[in-house]
Amino acid sequence: MVGITRTHTCGDLRPTDGGKEVVLCGWVATVRDHGGVLFADVRDRYGRTQVVFNPENRELHERAQTLRSEFVISVRGVVAVRPDGMQNAKLPTGGIEVIAREMDILNAAATPPFEVEGTAPVAQETRLKYRFIDLRRPEMQRNLFLRHKMIQCMRTYFDEQGFIDVETPLMIRSTPGGARNFLVPSRLTPGAFYGLAESPQLFKQILMVSGLDRYVQIVKCFRDEDLRADRQPEFTQLDVEMSFVEQGQIITLIEGMLARVFKQLLGKDIPTPFLRLSYDDAMLRYGCDKPDLRYGMEFREITDLGKESEFKVFRAVAEGGGEVRGFCAPGGGQIPRRGLDDLTAYVGPFGAKGLVWMRVEEGTLNSPVAKFFPPALQARLIERMGARAGDMLFFVADKPSVVLSALNELRQEVARRLKLIPPDAFALCWVLDFPLLEWNETEKRWDARHHPFTSPRAEDLDILETKPGEVKARAHDVVLNGVEIGGGSIRIHNPEVQKRVFRLLNISDEEAQSKFSFLLDALKYGAPPHGGIALGIDRLTMLLLGAESIREVIAFPKTQKGACLMTGAPAEVDPRQLKELGVRM
RNA sequence: GGCCCCGUAGCUCAAUUGGUUAGAGUGCCAGAUUGUCGAUCUGGAUGUUGCGGGUUCGAGUCCCGUCGGGGUCGCCA
Numbered sequence: 115m116v117g118i119t120r121t122h123t124c125g126d127l128r129p130t131d132g133g134k135e136v137v138l139c140g141w142v143a144t145v146r147d148h149g150g151v152l153f154a155d156v157r158d159r160y161g162r163t164q165v166v167f168n169p170e171n172r173e174l175h176e177r178a179q180t181l182r183s184e185f186v187i188s189v190r191g192v193v194a195v196r197p198d199g200m201q202n203a204k205l206p207t208g209g210i211e212v213i214a215r216e217m218d219i220l221n222a223a224a225t226p227p228f229e230v231e232g233t234a235p236v237a238q239e240t241r242l243k244y245r246f247i248d249l250r251r252p253e254m255q256r257n258l259f260l261r262h263k264m265i266q267c268m269r270t271y272f273d274e275q276g277f278i279d280v281e282t283p284l285m286i287r288s289t290p291g292g293a294r295n296f297l298v299p300s301r302l303t304p305g306a307f308y309g310l311a312e313s314p315q316l317f318k319q320i321l322m323v324s325g326l327d328r329y330v331q332i333v334k335c336f337r338d339e340d341l342r343a344d345r346q347p348e349f350t351q352l353d354v355e356m357s358f359v360e361q362g363q364i365i366t367l368i369e370g371m372l373a374r375v376f377k378q379l380l381g382k383d384i385p386t387p388f389l390r391l392s393y394d395d396a397m398l399r400y401g402c403d404k405p406d407l408r409y410g411m412e413f414r415e416i417t418d419l420g421k422e423s424e425f426k427v428f429r430a431v432a433e434g435g436g437e438v439r440g441f442c443a444p445g446g447g448q449i450p451r452r453g454l455d456d457l458t459a460y461v462g463p464f465g466a467k468g469l470v471w472m473r474v475e476e477g478t479l480n481s482p483v484a485k486f487f488p489p490a491l492q493a494r495l496i497e498r499m500g501a502r503a504g505d506m507l508f509f510v511a512d513k514p515s516v517v518l519s520a521l522n523e524l525r526q527e528v529a530r531r532l533k534l535i536p537p538d539a540f541a542l543c544w545v546l547d548f549p550l551l552e553w554n555e556t557e558k559r560w561d562a563r564h565h566p567f568t569s570p571r572a573e574d575l576d577i578l579e580t581k582p583g584e585v586k587a588r589a590h591d592v593v594l595n596g597v598e599i600g601g602g603s604i605r606i607h608n609p610e611v612q613k614r615v616f617r618l619l620n621i622s623d624e625e626a627q628s629k630f631s632f633l634l635d636a637l638k639y640g641a642p643p644h645g646g647i648a649l650g651i652d653r654l655t656m657l658l659l660g661a662e663s664i665r666e667v668i669a670f671p672k673t674q675k676g677a678c679l680m681t682g683a684p685a686e687v688d689p690r691q692l693k694e695l696g697v698r699m
Numbered sequence: 700g701g702c703c704c705c706g707u708a709g710c711u712c713a714a715u716u717g718g719u720u721a722g723a724g725u726g727c728c729a730g731a732u733u734g735u736c737g738a739u740c741u742g743g744a745u746g747u748u749g750c751g752g753g754u755u756c757g758a759g760u761c762c763c764g765u766c767g768g769g770g771u772c773g774c775c776a
Contacts, residue, residue: 150733164736183726202736211734225727227709232725233737234711239768292776312776339775340700463702463772552776565776619776663769674769 116188116218125161129209132195136212138163139188139220141250142181143231152178153211156189157230159255164202164211165189174217184223184230184250190216238665242679245670257667260379261655265332267378268352271371277330277354282317284310284334289629290621292565293337296347304696310336313648315565316633318355319605322644323636329355332651341674343663344597344653348672354602355646361590361604364647365390365544368592368600372542379658382540388592389543396545401522403548406596407541409534411441411525413518414499420511425486427468431511438511439521440470442499443528446506447473453531460527461510466520470509474501526596540657543593550574550587551618559620564589566619567612567633568603569645575611582618590647599654602647609637 121136140158147153152167152175167178181187191212202208227243228236230250241248248254269279288295288309295309313335321329331353338347356364369386376382389407396405399412420428420438428438443449449457458469472481472495479492487495499507508524510517529535550570551560560582562568570578574585588604606612612634616626626634652664665671672678692699 144736144738146735146738148733148735148738149731151735152733153735153738155736166734169733196734200734200736204736208736225709229710229726231737232710234725236710237706237768239706240710242768289776294775315776337775340773342775343770345775562776568776673767675767677767679768 116190116216118188118220120188123160124156124158124163125206127163127193127207127210127212129195131193131210134193135190135215136193137188137190138165138212140186141223141230142183142185142187144183145178145181147179154178154181154187156187161207162205163207164205165191165214165217166194166211167214167217171215174214177217177219178214181219182223182225184226184247185219186221186223188218188220189214238673239679242665242671242673245680249669254666257655257659257661258669260659261651261667263379264375264655264658265651267375268332268371269330271374272328272330272354275328275367277328278326279330279332280321280326281331282311282314282321282333284336286311286317287629289316290625291562291619293339296336296338299695299697301695312337313351314353315567316630318353318646319567319633319641319644320636322355322357322605323639323641325357325642327357329353329646341672341676343665344656346652346664346668346671347676349664349668350651352600352649352651353646354648355644357642357644359604359643359645361546361588361645364602364645365590368647368649372592375654375658376540384540384542391543391545392547393545393549393586394547397518400525401518401520402596403545404591404593404596404598405543405545406526406529406535407543407593408536408539408595409529411443411529411534413439413441413521413525415439416495416498416509419491419495419498420509422491423487425483427470428509428511436511436513437517438509439514439517440499440507440509441521441525442474442501443506443508443532444502444534445504446508446528446532447475447504449506449531457508457524457527461520461524464520464523465516466510466512468510469520469524470511472507472509474503474505474507476503479507538660539595541595545591545593546589547571547586548589548591549583550585550589550615551582553583560618562615562619563587564601564603566615566621567605569606569611570615578614578618588645592647592649594654594657597653597657598650599657600647600649602645604643604645607637607641607643609634612637 116137118139119137120139122138124138124140138156140156143155143157143162145154150169154165155162156165167175169175189212191214193210194213196209196211226247228240230247285298285308288297288307293312295312298308298310300306300308314331314333318329333351333353334348335351336348341347369388373384373386376384393403396403401413415437417432417437421432423429432438454471461469470483472479472484474496477493479487501507510520549563550568552563554561564587569588571586571588578585591598591601606615613626652667655667656664659667661667670678670680
């Protein structure tokens with residue numbers, strides 16, 4: 115009997131351990147049976163080690179021949195330094211092997227549905243159904259480990275900064291607006307429901323009123339909305355709130371944390387402070403409130419030049435109050451005609467009626483519409499766009515919203531096609547000065563862009579009711595490689611301002627009183643100015659690892675339909691359970 | 700709710716214009732094999748082509764529906 119008491123892991127042993135008697139436990143990764151000598155690689159979380167079964171020990175050798183992939187075994191043996199020519203440079207333990215003296219088969223294993231160390235990608239469906247096998251893959255273990263280290267790094271950082279981790283309820287009152295809540299029926303109050311928290315927003319504000327001053331929590335949030343590659347119905351946030359702060363302090367705090375995360379986990383130095391863009395700026399330069407700054411291709415407006423040209427489309431749009439805007443794709447001159455047609459079709463669904471392209475040559479432009487631009491105008495266009503020979507200019511003419519959204523999509527597509535995105539690059543920025551509200555055309559009313567507790571800028575309080583569309587919020591989003599990884603704001607701490615914002619959002623005094631009285635109360639009893647931010651842990655981990663989906667960094671994720679293929683959730687329940695809950699279908 | 704892609708052996712894929720008995724690699728099983736490490740060699744088994752209907756002399760292939768997986772728009776304060 116070897117037993118299960120390990121002396122080392124499968125990643126530990128090195129030539130300096132030569133001669134030691136050791137016990138390893140793990141899974142059989144592969145067996146290579148040479149008839150005489152038989153090799154079995156044993157794998158655990160820490161690595162893999164080659165175990166050698168020699169034919170001299172006949173009983174042991176025969177049992178070794180019954181080993182199959184994924185059997186769980188323990189082995190007692192002696193570490194042997196491998197002679198020259200027999201080392202395996204691909205393995206950290208490749209300098210040694212363990213000569214088996216005893217071996218226990220702790221558990222046999224059925225043939226796994228897919229190879230744990232296979233190279234071919236396995237269908238998502240299969241991986242999720244057999245997630246216990248999938249998570250054995252070294253890549254998944256590395257992902258989960260990095261996630262753990264990141265969270266560890268964050269906790270240490272916030273502890274050093276004096277933050278206190280406070281748990282807030284997940285079963286809360288369902289609140290109107292924002293994400294759809296998952297509902298939990300109350301057995302003790304038939305007909306009433308809890309909502310699963312979409313975020314700890316109000317609780318962390320209440321904690322500020324309570325004087326906790328600096329709060330942090332790594333917390334699950336629940337949103338009953340459609341899934342995406344970077345969206346799961348339950349996900350994890352790093353949630354932060356601070357009292358007596360301005361936006362700058364929150365921003366600096368988070369920059370410090372992210373810089374440390376990048377340094378500790380990836381060894382990368384991220385320059386701080388990050389670039390800060392106003393919302394308006396981000397929209398005009400990138401057509402997007404979460405611009406990917408790993409590459410350039412900023413937009414430039416040429417409405418005035420379009421007006422001077424003979425090109426009817428540009429002139430008509432310019433004179434009709436629209437705008438002409440575009441960007442310069444470096445090296446884009448190589449895009450063939452066919453590719454340009456593809457790109458024109460690509461922007462169609464985003465509302466652009468057409469796409470004007472101009473190939474930049476030495477001081478001139480080559481384009482079907484070049485003839486409408488006299489040489490002097492071409493030169494000014496090239497200068498305005500910062501273009502050089504070999505580049506390609508793209509323009510869209512329409513009303514501003516259409517121009518910006520079409521160019522935004524086009525810019526990203528061109529970056530992909532021209533391979534302008536540097537691998538392993540991390541571009542961080544802040545987007546500030548968001549509009550407080552956005553007009554909901556279907557409901558014909560103003561909605562909170564962030565949430566109803568976001569503070570307007572002090573200088574905009576006067577126009578809150580008169581020009582609500584122009585009011586800016588004291589909100590901040592942090593963006594990494596074109597993905598929003600976090601957002602927050604300075605909150606309203608004045609009950610009167612809070613009431614005005616509720617009114618603006620069409621939340622009546624009665625409704626505000628019935629649903630948010632606790633908040634309005636709290637604000638009355640001495641609420642300090644406060645603000646905070648929340649970061650998406652899953653998304654951040656995904657980006658750090660360069661993964662395509664947050665499923666790669668969540669141990670047990672759900673499918674696009676919100677199902678857990680391993681456990682079969684969601685599932686029907688016993689009618690008696692429903693009856694107890696007072697729920698009828 | 701809309702649009703798009705995918706579904707063939709355990710896994711990853713192929714199968715010409717709709718045409719003979721649906722193939723390959725890998726895995727699996729058996730045998731051989733004393734230094735491999737993606738071991739090698741020989742042999743073997745494995746299919747409700749997701750499911751249901753339709754068109755056709757004939758459907759993996761075309762059409763309709765449906766289920767499942769993925770991407771995306773809406774949605775996600």
